[in-house]
Amino acid sequence: MITRSPRLLQRTDAVPANPIHRTESWQTQLSRAVRDPHELLERLGLDAAWLPGADAGHALFAVRVPEAYLRRIRLGDPADPLLRQVLPVTAETRTPPGFVTDPLAEAEHTPRRGLIHKYVGRVLLITSPACAINCRYCFRRHFPYAENSPSREQWQESLDYLRADTTIREAILSGGDPLASSDARLAWLVEELAAIPHLQRLRLHTRLPVVIPDRVDDALLDWLAATRLQTVMVLHINHPAEIDDAVIAACARLKDAGVTLLNQSVLLRGVNDDVAVLAELSEALFAAGILPYYLHVLDPVAGAAHFDVPDGEARALHRALRDRLAGFLLPRLVREIPGEASKTPL
Numbered sequence: 156m157i158t159r160s161p162r163l164l165q166r167t168d169a170v171p172a173n174p175i176h177r178t179e180s181w182q183t184q185l186s187r188a189v190r191d192p193h194e195l196l197e198r199l200g201l202d203a204a205w206l207p208g209a210d211a212g213h214a215l216f217a218v219r220v221p222e223a224y225l226r227r228i229r230l231g232d233p234a235d236p237l238l239r240q241v242l243p244v245t246a247e248t249r250t251p252p253g254f255v256t257d258p259l260a261e262a263e264h265t266p267r268r269g270l271i272h273k274y275v276g277r278v279l280l281i282t283s284p285a286c287a288i289n290c291r292y293c294f295r296r297h298f299p300y301a302e303n304s305p306s307r308e309q310w311q312e313s314l315d316y317l318r319a320d321t322t323i324r325e326a327i328l329s330g331g332d333p334l335a336s337s338d339a340r341l342a343w344l345v346e347e348l349a350a351i352p353h354l355q356r357l358r359l360h361t362r363l364p365v366v367i368p369d370r371v372d373d374a375l376l377d378w379l380a381a382t383r384l385q386t387v388m389v390l391h392i393n394h395p396a397e398i399d400d401a402v403i404a405a406c407a408r409l410k411d412a413g414v415t416l417l418n419q420s421v422l423l424r425g426v427n428d429d430v431a432v433l434a435e436l437s438e439a440l441f442a443a444g445i446l447p448y449y450l451h452v453l454d455p456v457a458g459a460a461h462f463d464v465p466d467g468e469a470r471a472l473h474r475a476l477r478d479r480l481a482g483f484l485l486p487r488l489v490r491e492i493p494g495e496a497s498k499t500p501l
């Protein structure tokens with residue numbers, strides 16, 4: 156769908172802001188996220204005809220939408236690209252061949268509970284089982300977080316693993332969303348990681364500064380700025396309408412703390428499968444100090460097949476994007492293939 160003409164950033168009819176939102180801590184915002192499909196439809200002025208599908212999808216993967224994200228969604232528009240990322244629909248109950256619960260075969264690369272070692276030199280730690288938002292296309296929507304949520308003792312085992320392997324240069328905190336953890340816990344973990352001499356970099360994969368920008372508070376910035384590790388934050392933004400003033404301000408604070416900001420997006424049918432939307436996204440990211448890094452094709456996870464964009468169409472979109480953008484604004488179009496030593500360019 157390369158030629159569709161989208162509405163970009165015209166969101167004056169979005170959900171009215173919750174008047175107490177700006178005074179609430181990020182923890183309160185996290186705990187008050189909308190978790191009921193009925194409430195989601197009601198808040199967004201959507202027809203009750205969406206309810207059976209929303210209930211069916213919710214039973215498979217629970218609804219979770221924080222207020223700060225909700226208010227960027229247009230009222231009464233079931234095609235809103237932000238809504239489509241969070242509203243469960245009937246299509247989630249259909250699983251075509253090839254769509255599976257563990258599309259990246261992560262279970263085969265888990266030498267310690269909560270630790271995934273797939274790539275040379277990099278190890279991923281499942282830092283928090285929780286997310287601030289539940290994205291319907293998430294490749295970890297079936298991930299057994301209950302078996303991979305380490306206690307502090309289990310962290311020690313993971314830290315021992317990192318200490319023992321001097322080829323590891325980078326620790327990646329992922330989840331869930333690592334920033335759903337408390338700053339006390341994160342500061343402790345990062346201090347332990349920084350004490351491992353061969354580790355050079357800390358990477359965080361997070362959507363929290365996007366969906367609850369107030370997560371970027373003084374407590375977070377304190378430990379980020381203090382670590383000796385070079386710190387990279389890979390944000391996850393799929394559509395330019397996700398970048399509002401609060402997100403821009405949060406990114407500015409992260410950059411001031413010395414954090415390198417990158418973005419990875421997922422190419423999603425009905426969300427950003429449009430060259431104008433993708434170009435606008437790259438421009439908006441760079442204006443916010445974030446480098447467009449990856450555009451992933453969908454991982455074939457059960458329940459998300461309706462978001463899939465075929466490879467040929469993905470390549471055509473990427474070519475059209477290349478013709479519009481400066482090279483440094485062009486994200487790499489990639490797929491993650493289980494067993495490969497790195498992401499595979501399309």
Ligand code: SF4
Pocket residue numbers: 286287288289290292293294295330331332362391
């Ligand atoms: S924030 Fe990331 S890990 Fe969490 S549901 Fe969304 S895509 Fe999945």
